[in-house]
Amino acid sequence: MNVTERRRPSTWTRPVPRAVFPLGTLHVSLGNDPATYVACHHNFLLASCTSQEEPMSKVNAEQIDYWNGRAGAKWVAMQASLDVMLAAATAELKARAGSVSQLRVLDIGCGTGETCTIWLDGGAYVTGVDVSAPMLVRAAERTQGKARLLEVDASQWVADTPFDLVVSRFGVMFFAEPDQAFMTIAANVRPGGRLLFTCWRQVADNQWANTPLSAIRSLLPEVPPPPPDAPGPFAFANKDRLARILLQAGFADIVIEPRDVPICLACEGGVEAAVTLVMQVGPSAAALAGASDDVKAIAAERLKTVLEPFNKDGVVTLGGAIWVVEARRSGPKCR
Ligand SMILES: C[S@@+](CC[C@H](N)C(=O)[O-])C[C@H]1O[C@@H](n2cnc3c(N)ncnc32)[C@H](O)[C@@H]1O
Numbered sequence: 001m002n003v004t005e006r007r008r009p010s011t012w013t014r015p016v017p018r019a020v021f022p023l024g025t026l027h028v029s030l031g032n033d034p035a036t037y038v039a040c041h042h043n044f045l046l047a048s049c050t051s052q053e054e055p056m057s058k059v060n061a062e063q064i065d066y067w068n069g070r071a072g073a074k075w076v077a078m079q080a081s082l083d084v085m086l087a088a089a090t091a092e093l094k095a096r097a098g099s100v101s102q103l104r105v106l107d108i109g110c111g112t113g114e115t116c117t118i119w120l121d122g123g124a125y126v127t128g129v130d131v132s133a134p135m136l137v138r139a140a141e142r143t144q145g146k147a148r149l150l151e152v153d154a155s156q157w158v159a160d161t162p163f164d165l166v167v168s169r170f171g172v173m174f175f176a177e178p179d180q181a182f183m184t185i186a187a188n189v190r191p192g193g194r195l196l197f198t199c200w201r202q203v204a205d206n207q208w209a210n211t212p213l214s215a216i217r218s219l220l221p222e223v224p225p226p227p228p229d230a231p232g233p234f235a236f237a238n239k240d241r242l243a244r245i246l247l248q249a250g251f252a253d254i255v256i257e258p259r260d261v262p263i264c265l266a267c268e269g270g271v272e273a274a275v276t277l278v279m280q281v282g283p284s285a286a287a288l289a290g291a292s293d294d295v296k297a298i299a300a301e302r303l304k305t306v307l308e309p310f311n312k313d314g315v316v317t318l319g320g321a322i323w324v325v326e327a328r329r330s331g332p333k334c335r
Contacts, residue, residue, distance in 0.1 A: 057153040057155065057156050059155070059176045059177055060131070060153055060155060060174070060175060060176050060231075062176075062231075063131070063174045063175075063176070063231055064131045064153065067130075067131055067132035067135065067174075068131070068132055068133055068134065070289075071132075071281075072132040072133070072134040072135050073134060074280045074281055074285075075111060075112060075132075075135055075281065076112060076134050076135060076137075076138050077280075078277065078280055078281060079112045079114075079138055081266070081267075081273075081277055082112075082277075082281065083112075083114045084264050084267045085263055085264055085265060085277065086114075086169065086170070086263075087264065088261035088262050088263070088264075088320070089169060089170070089198045089259075089261050089320070089322050090114065090115065090118070090169060092198060092259050092261065092322070092324050093115065093167065093169055093196065093197075093198055093324070094118055096196055096324055096326060097119075097122075097165065097167060097196055099122065100119050100122040100123065100124040100165060101122060101123035101124065102123060102124070102125075103124045103125070103163075103164040103165050104124070104125050104127075104161070104163045104164045104165070105119045105124040105125065105126050105127070105163060105164065105165045105166075105167060106127050106128075106129065106159070106163040106165070106166045106167070106188055107119065107126060107127070107128040107129070107147075107167050107168065107171075108129055108154045108166060108167070108168040108171050108172055108185065108197070109129070109130055109131075109154060109168050109169075109170070109171015109172060109174070110128030110129065110130050110136075110139055110149070110168075110171065111130055111132065111135045111139065111169075111171065112135045112138040112139050112142070113128065113138060113139025113140075113141075113142040113143050113147070113149075114142075114169070115167065115168075115169045116128045116139055116142070116143050116147045116149075117142055117143060119167070120143060120146050120147060124165075126143070126146070126147040126148070127147065127148045127149075127150065127159070127163070128143075128147050128148070128149045128150070129149075129150045129151075129152050129154050129157060130149075130150075130151065130152075130154075130171070131151065131152070131153055131154075132151075133151055136149050136151055154171075154172070154175075154181065154184070154185065155175045155177065155180060155181030155184055155185075156184060157184070157188075158184060158187050158188060159188055162187065162188050162189055162190040162191075162193065163188055163189060163190065163193060164190060164193045164194070165189075165193060165194050165195075165196065166185060166188055166189050166193070166194070166195045166196070167195075167196045167197060168196075168197035168198070169197070169198055170197075170198055170199060170200070170233065171197070172185070172197050172199065172236075173199050173200070173231065173232060173233055173234070173235040173236050174231045174232065174235070175231060176231055178231075178235070178245050179245055179248060179249070182245050182246060182248075182249035182251075183248075183249045183250065185249065186249045186250040186251060186329055189329040190329065190331070191329055191330065191331020192328065192329065192331045193328070193329050193331075194326065194327070194328055194329075195246075195251060195325070195326070195327045195328075195329070196324075196325070196326050197325050198322050198323065198324055198325070199233075199235075199236040199242075199322065199323050199325065200233050200234050200236070200237065200320075200321070200322055200323075201234075201237050201258060201321040201322060201323055202228075202234060202237035202238075202321075203234055203237075203283065205321035206263075206319070206320055206321050207263075207318040207319035207320070208263035208265060208282075208318035208319065208320050209282060209283045209284075211306055211307070211310075211318060212278045212282075212283075212284040212303050212306065212307070213283050213284050213287060214306075215299075215302045215303055215305070215306040216284060216287065216288065216299045216302055216303065217287070219291070219295050219298060219299055219302070220287055220288070220291065220295070229241060233282075233283070236323065236325075239256050239323065242256060242323070242325065243256060246325075246327050250329060250330050251327035251328065251329055251330065252327065252328050252329070252330045253326075253327060253328040254325075254326075254327040255325070255326045255327070256323050256324075256325050257323065257324045257325075257326075258321065258322075258323060259321075259322050259323075259324050260319060260320070260321055261319075261320045261321075261322055262317045262318075262319065262320065263317065263318050263319065263320035264315065264316070264317045265277050265278060265307070265310075265316045265317070265318060266314070266315065266316040267315055268314050268315070269314060270311050270314040270315075270316060271304050271307050271308050271311050271316060272304075273316070274303075274307050274310075274311075274316035275300055275303045275304055275307065278303060278307075279296070279299070279300065279303070284299075284303070
């Protein structure tokens, strides 16, 4: 079965967790259990670690479908460009993590694996979790069997042994019930261990998001904006809400720092490449999802015009506004 084509009803059950392995570096025995699920995808296996049937998360079903559908496919297709786009945020995360040598690291919403490769290079023992099968397949290609990759809902999955460091690059803003999700995440951090992640500040502070969006807004029907705390990239724009969720989940020493970072919409290819990216991922892409081809064509022209002033020798860079969030799970302070 081609995992990128799999269809999932929102109330399905299936064996969990599933691990993703490159062929030839498979370390677990799949056995003869008929309940074991194995799907070939290029040179990779998606395999269940257990035959035990558990109800899959209904609470995050919408996001799970989204990340296994058009969003997952786009993030895989544009992985290299997105990693360039997010490079400055990645650097913030890496600097804040410090030495990860010998640490047990859990990467939440690890996606196509960019940050997993960084923790591996730093000498960590890495587990990456994500709900997106196609993105995990790319992560498995990139980590070559060195990371444990699991297709699980991070708001529900608890490891047998908690981690020294739980990290995420923009992968924790998609929970329907964040209070409950961060309690589960806290259970995955050992007492005294650290949580570290990046998330976006509000759209109005993110030039890379609001500049294209303003240019195309008049082309689209007026729709009431989603509630500001709805699951999505900007769900944690409100720092006070985020602090409350973390505190309530059992975290202490909470630091939520604003960082302004360059967001490179194209590192080569100039405005054409930048327009392709913003029409594929992010708020403008979401706004244009249901638009006709004619509207999309006009939108592309407007986007070219509005992005041209940011084009310097083929590199298109706008401003980004993120929170770098760090907290410690209440307990003894040791590392
Ligand atoms: C914006 S992408 C970031 C991916 C990756 N961290 C990166 O920076 O390239 C968000 C990721 O969170 C994942 N995600 C969303 N909800 C999740 C959940 N409940 N549990 C685990 N992963 C989730 C998505 O599948 C997606 O890979």
